[in-house]
Amino acid sequence: MIEFKNISKKYGRYSGLEDVSFTLEKGKIYGLIGPNGSGKSTTLKIIAGLVHPSKGTVLVKGTEVNRRIAKEVAYLSELDIFYQPFKVKDMIDFYASQFEDFRIERANELLTFMKLDPDKKLKQLSKGNRGRLKLVLALARETSVLLLDEPFSGLDPMVRDSIVKGLLSYIDFENQTVVIATHEIDEIEPLLDEVLAIKDGKVIDWQNVENLRETKGLSIIQWMKETFKE
Numbered sequence: 414m415i416e417f418k419n420i421s422k423k424y425g426r427y428s429g430l431e432d433v434s435f436t437l438e439k440g441k442i443y444g445l446i447g448p449n450g451s452g453k454s455t456t457l458k459i460i461a462g463l464v465h466p467s468k469g470t471v472l473v474k475g476t477e478v479n480r481r482i483a484k485e486v487a488y489l490s491e492l493d494i495f496y497q498p499f500k501v502k503d504m505i506d507f508y509a510s511q512f513e514d515f516r517i518e519r520a521n522e523l524l525t526f527m528k529l530d531p532d533k534k535l536k537q538l539s540k541g542n543r544g545r546l547k548l549v550l551a552l553a554r555e556t557s558v559l560l561l562d563e564p565f566s567g568l569d570p571m572v573r574d575s576i577v578k579g580l581l582s583y584i585d586f587e588n589q590t591v592v593i594a595t596h597e598i599d600e601i602e603p604l605l606d607e608v609l610a611i612k613d614g615k616v617i618d619w620q621n622v623e624n625l626r627e628t629k630g631l632s633i634i635q636w637m638k639e640t641f642k643e
Protein backbone atom coordinates (compact mmCIF):
# COMPACT_ATOMS: atom_id res chain seq x y z
CA MET A 414 0.00 0.00 0.00
CA ILE A 415 2.83 2.41 0.94
CA GLU A 416 6.35 1.85 -0.33
CA PHE A 417 9.45 3.86 0.51
CA LYS A 418 12.34 3.05 -1.77
CA ASN A 419 15.66 4.53 -0.65
CA ILE A 420 14.10 7.74 0.57
CA SER A 421 16.32 10.58 1.75
CA LYS A 422 15.16 14.04 2.70
CA LYS A 423 17.51 16.96 3.22
CA TYR A 424 16.37 20.30 4.62
CA GLY A 425 19.26 22.45 3.43
CA ARG A 426 22.26 21.17 5.37
CA TYR A 427 20.09 19.17 7.74
CA SER A 428 19.04 15.61 7.18
CA GLY A 429 15.41 14.58 7.83
CA LEU A 430 15.61 11.00 6.51
CA GLU A 431 18.52 8.93 5.24
CA ASP A 432 18.05 6.13 2.74
CA VAL A 433 14.87 4.72 4.24
CA SER A 434 13.10 1.76 2.61
CA PHE A 435 9.99 -0.06 3.84
CA THR A 436 6.62 -1.38 2.76
CA LEU A 437 3.47 -0.79 4.80
CA GLU A 438 0.57 -3.13 4.10
CA LYS A 439 -3.15 -2.65 3.76
CA GLY A 440 -5.21 -3.42 6.88
CA LYS A 441 -2.46 -2.75 9.41
CA ILE A 442 -1.83 -0.08 12.02
CA TYR A 443 1.77 1.06 12.34
CA GLY A 444 3.38 3.10 15.08
CA LEU A 445 6.33 5.37 14.35
CA ILE A 446 8.33 5.73 17.51
CA GLY A 447 11.44 7.80 18.03
CA PRO A 448 12.99 10.74 19.83
CA ASN A 449 12.32 14.36 18.89
CA GLY A 450 13.73 15.21 15.50
CA SER A 451 14.21 11.58 14.43
CA GLY A 452 12.16 11.89 11.22
CA LYS A 453 8.63 10.75 12.13
CA SER A 454 6.80 13.83 10.85
CA THR A 455 8.98 13.95 7.75
CA THR A 456 7.95 10.35 6.98
CA LEU A 457 4.24 11.17 7.30
CA LYS A 458 4.53 14.38 5.31
CA ILE A 459 6.26 12.54 2.47
CA ILE A 460 3.43 9.97 2.34
CA ALA A 461 0.89 12.82 2.39
CA GLY A 462 2.69 14.52 -0.51
CA LEU A 463 3.44 17.63 1.56
CA VAL A 464 7.19 17.18 1.53
CA HIS A 465 9.11 15.91 -1.47
CA PRO A 466 11.97 13.52 -0.90
CA SER A 467 15.42 14.64 -2.04
CA LYS A 468 16.11 11.10 -3.25
CA GLY A 469 14.18 7.89 -3.79
CA THR A 470 10.65 6.90 -4.72
CA VAL A 471 7.44 6.75 -2.69
CA LEU A 472 4.50 4.73 -3.91
CA VAL A 473 1.01 4.93 -2.44
CA LYS A 474 -1.34 2.27 -3.82
CA GLY A 475 1.26 1.53 -6.50
CA THR A 476 1.38 5.12 -7.76
CA GLU A 477 4.20 7.57 -7.21
CA VAL A 478 2.85 10.24 -4.86
CA ASN A 479 1.21 13.04 -6.83
CA ARG A 480 -1.59 15.50 -6.12
CA ARG A 481 -4.32 13.05 -7.09
CA ILE A 482 -3.10 10.22 -4.89
CA ALA A 483 -2.27 12.62 -2.03
CA LYS A 484 -5.97 13.59 -1.96
CA GLU A 485 -6.73 10.00 -0.99
CA VAL A 486 -4.60 10.28 2.12
CA ALA A 487 -6.10 11.64 5.36
CA TYR A 488 -3.43 13.43 7.36
CA LEU A 489 -3.70 14.81 10.87
CA SER A 490 -0.91 17.34 11.31
CA GLU A 491 0.95 17.92 14.55
CA LEU A 492 0.15 21.63 14.07
CA ASP A 493 -3.24 23.01 14.92
CA ILE A 494 -3.58 26.19 12.99
CA PHE A 495 -7.19 26.88 12.14
CA TYR A 496 -8.89 29.79 10.45
CA GLN A 497 -9.92 31.65 13.60
CA PRO A 498 -13.25 33.24 12.57
CA PHE A 499 -14.66 29.82 11.60
CA LYS A 500 -17.00 27.89 13.84
CA VAL A 501 -16.56 24.14 14.31
CA LYS A 502 -19.42 23.49 11.88
CA ASP A 503 -17.81 25.80 9.25
CA MET A 504 -14.70 23.67 9.44
CA ILE A 505 -16.81 20.56 8.81
CA ASP A 506 -18.43 22.23 5.77
CA PHE A 507 -15.02 23.36 4.53
CA TYR A 508 -13.59 19.84 4.73
CA ALA A 509 -16.70 18.43 3.05
CA SER A 510 -16.15 20.88 0.18
CA GLN A 511 -12.46 19.91 -0.14
CA PHE A 512 -12.57 16.13 0.11
CA GLU A 513 -14.97 13.88 -1.76
CA ASP A 514 -14.39 11.15 0.80
CA PHE A 515 -15.49 13.35 3.75
CA ARG A 516 -18.62 11.91 5.40
CA ILE A 517 -20.68 14.63 7.08
CA GLU A 518 -22.86 12.19 9.02
CA ARG A 519 -19.77 10.52 10.40
CA ALA A 520 -18.29 13.92 11.27
CA ASN A 521 -21.43 14.84 13.23
CA GLU A 522 -21.31 11.52 15.06
CA LEU A 523 -17.66 12.15 15.88
CA LEU A 524 -18.42 15.68 17.12
CA THR A 525 -20.92 14.19 19.58
CA PHE A 526 -18.44 11.53 20.65
CA MET A 527 -15.73 14.18 21.18
CA LYS A 528 -18.24 16.44 22.96
CA LEU A 529 -17.59 19.34 20.60
CA ASP A 530 -20.16 22.08 20.10
CA PRO A 531 -20.62 22.75 16.35
CA ASP A 532 -21.47 26.38 17.06
CA LYS A 533 -18.31 27.15 18.98
CA LYS A 534 -15.80 29.50 17.33
CA LEU A 535 -12.41 27.92 16.68
CA LYS A 536 -10.62 30.71 18.50
CA GLN A 537 -12.61 29.79 21.64
CA LEU A 538 -11.48 26.15 21.61
CA SER A 539 -9.01 24.94 24.18
CA LYS A 540 -5.88 23.12 22.98
CA GLY A 541 -7.46 19.79 23.89
CA ASN A 542 -10.61 20.60 21.96
CA ARG A 543 -8.58 21.69 18.94
CA GLY A 544 -6.90 18.27 19.17
CA ARG A 545 -10.32 16.62 19.23
CA LEU A 546 -11.44 18.62 16.21
CA LYS A 547 -8.35 17.54 14.29
CA LEU A 548 -9.26 13.92 15.02
CA VAL A 549 -12.86 14.50 13.86
CA LEU A 550 -11.64 16.00 10.58
CA ALA A 551 -9.24 13.14 9.88
CA LEU A 552 -11.51 10.29 10.96
CA ALA A 553 -14.57 11.56 9.09
CA ARG A 554 -12.77 10.81 5.83
CA GLU A 555 -13.18 7.42 4.20
CA THR A 556 -9.65 6.91 2.95
CA SER A 557 -7.35 3.99 2.35
CA VAL A 558 -4.48 5.76 4.13
CA LEU A 559 -4.82 7.50 7.49
CA LEU A 560 -1.80 9.33 8.93
CA LEU A 561 -1.91 10.67 12.47
CA ASP A 562 0.93 12.86 13.74
CA GLU A 563 0.79 13.10 17.54
CA PRO A 564 -3.00 12.61 17.62
CA PHE A 565 -3.21 12.87 21.41
CA SER A 566 -1.18 15.98 22.04
CA GLY A 567 -3.16 18.42 24.14
CA LEU A 568 -5.67 15.76 25.25
CA ASP A 569 -5.75 15.17 28.96
CA PRO A 570 -4.64 11.70 30.06
CA MET A 571 -8.08 10.95 31.55
CA VAL A 572 -9.78 11.02 28.17
CA ARG A 573 -7.03 9.53 26.02
CA ASP A 574 -8.06 5.94 26.71
CA SER A 575 -11.67 6.52 25.78
CA ILE A 576 -10.60 8.41 22.66
CA VAL A 577 -8.35 5.54 21.61
CA LYS A 578 -11.33 3.19 22.03
CA GLY A 579 -13.43 5.60 19.98
CA LEU A 580 -10.74 5.63 17.31
CA LEU A 581 -11.15 1.90 16.91
CA SER A 582 -14.71 2.23 15.69
CA TYR A 583 -13.66 4.60 12.91
CA ILE A 584 -10.78 2.55 11.52
CA ASP A 585 -11.46 0.20 8.63
CA PHE A 586 -9.33 -2.76 9.70
CA GLU A 587 -9.70 -4.55 6.38
CA ASN A 588 -8.83 -1.81 3.97
CA GLN A 589 -7.04 1.03 5.68
CA THR A 590 -3.34 1.51 6.31
CA VAL A 591 -2.96 3.62 9.44
CA VAL A 592 0.33 5.20 10.49
CA ILE A 593 0.57 6.92 13.87
CA ALA A 594 3.58 8.94 15.02
CA THR A 595 3.45 9.37 18.75
CA HIS A 596 5.25 9.65 22.06
CA GLU A 597 2.13 8.42 23.92
CA ILE A 598 3.01 4.75 23.71
CA ASP A 599 0.89 3.55 26.63
CA GLU A 600 -2.36 4.75 25.12
CA ILE A 601 -1.62 3.62 21.61
CA GLU A 602 -0.21 0.17 22.39
CA PRO A 603 -3.56 -1.69 22.09
CA LEU A 604 -4.07 -0.30 18.59
CA LEU A 605 -0.78 -1.18 16.96
CA ASP A 606 0.09 -4.17 14.78
CA GLU A 607 3.67 -3.13 14.03
CA VAL A 608 6.15 -0.63 15.45
CA LEU A 609 9.00 1.09 13.64
CA ALA A 610 11.80 2.67 15.61
CA ILE A 611 13.23 5.77 13.95
CA LYS A 612 16.45 7.44 15.00
CA ASP A 613 18.54 10.08 13.22
CA GLY A 614 16.51 9.71 10.03
CA LYS A 615 16.87 5.92 9.85
CA VAL A 616 14.59 2.99 10.68
CA ILE A 617 16.70 1.19 13.27
CA ASP A 618 14.23 -1.53 14.24
CA TRP A 619 10.84 -2.91 13.25
CA GLN A 620 8.71 -5.30 15.31
CA ASN A 621 5.37 -7.05 15.12
CA VAL A 622 3.69 -6.09 18.41
CA GLU A 623 2.11 -9.50 19.05
CA ASN A 624 5.40 -11.22 18.40
CA LEU A 625 7.15 -8.76 20.71
CA ARG A 626 4.69 -9.61 23.48
CA GLU A 627 4.44 -13.35 22.96
CA THR A 628 7.94 -14.42 22.05
CA LYS A 629 10.00 -11.74 23.74
CA GLY A 630 7.61 -10.90 26.58
CA LEU A 631 8.10 -7.18 25.98
CA SER A 632 5.67 -4.29 25.94
CA ILE A 633 6.33 -1.55 23.40
CA ILE A 634 7.71 0.69 26.15
CA GLN A 635 10.17 -2.00 27.28
CA TRP A 636 11.25 -2.64 23.69
CA MET A 637 11.57 1.09 23.11
CA LYS A 638 13.79 1.55 26.18
CA GLU A 639 16.08 -1.21 24.94
CA THR A 640 16.12 0.04 21.37
CA PHE A 641 16.87 3.65 22.21
CA LYS A 642 19.22 3.20 25.13
CA GLU A 643 22.38 5.21 24.57
Ligand SMILES: Nc1ncnc2c1ncn2[C@@H]1O[C@H](COP(=O)(O)OP(=O)(O)OP(=O)(O)O)[C@@H](O)[C@H]1O
Binds near residue numbers: 424425428456
Ligand atom coordinates in the same frame (compact mmCIF):
# COMPACT_ATOMS: atom_id res chain seq x y z
N1 LIG B 1 11.18 22.54 7.57
C1 LIG B 1 12.34 22.12 8.09
N2 LIG B 1 13.48 22.83 7.91
C2 LIG B 1 14.67 22.40 8.42
N3 LIG B 1 14.82 21.25 9.11
C3 LIG B 1 13.72 20.51 9.31
C4 LIG B 1 12.43 20.90 8.81
N4 LIG B 1 11.53 19.93 9.17
C5 LIG B 1 12.23 19.01 9.86
N5 LIG B 1 13.54 19.35 9.93
C6 LIG B 1 14.61 18.57 10.59
O1 LIG B 1 14.52 17.22 10.15
C7 LIG B 1 14.73 16.33 11.25
C8 LIG B 1 13.52 15.42 11.40
O2 LIG B 1 12.38 16.22 11.79
P1 LIG B 1 10.93 15.63 12.02
O3 LIG B 1 10.02 16.78 12.27
O4 LIG B 1 10.61 14.71 10.92
O5 LIG B 1 11.16 14.79 13.37
P2 LIG B 1 10.09 14.14 14.37
O6 LIG B 1 10.60 12.77 14.67
O7 LIG B 1 8.71 14.24 13.83
O8 LIG B 1 10.25 15.05 15.66
P3 LIG B 1 9.20 15.41 16.85
O9 LIG B 1 9.03 14.16 17.68
O10 LIG B 1 9.91 16.49 17.60
O11 LIG B 1 7.92 15.87 16.21
C9 LIG B 1 15.02 17.20 12.46
O12 LIG B 1 16.38 17.31 12.62
C10 LIG B 1 14.41 18.54 12.10
O13 LIG B 1 15.09 19.60 12.72
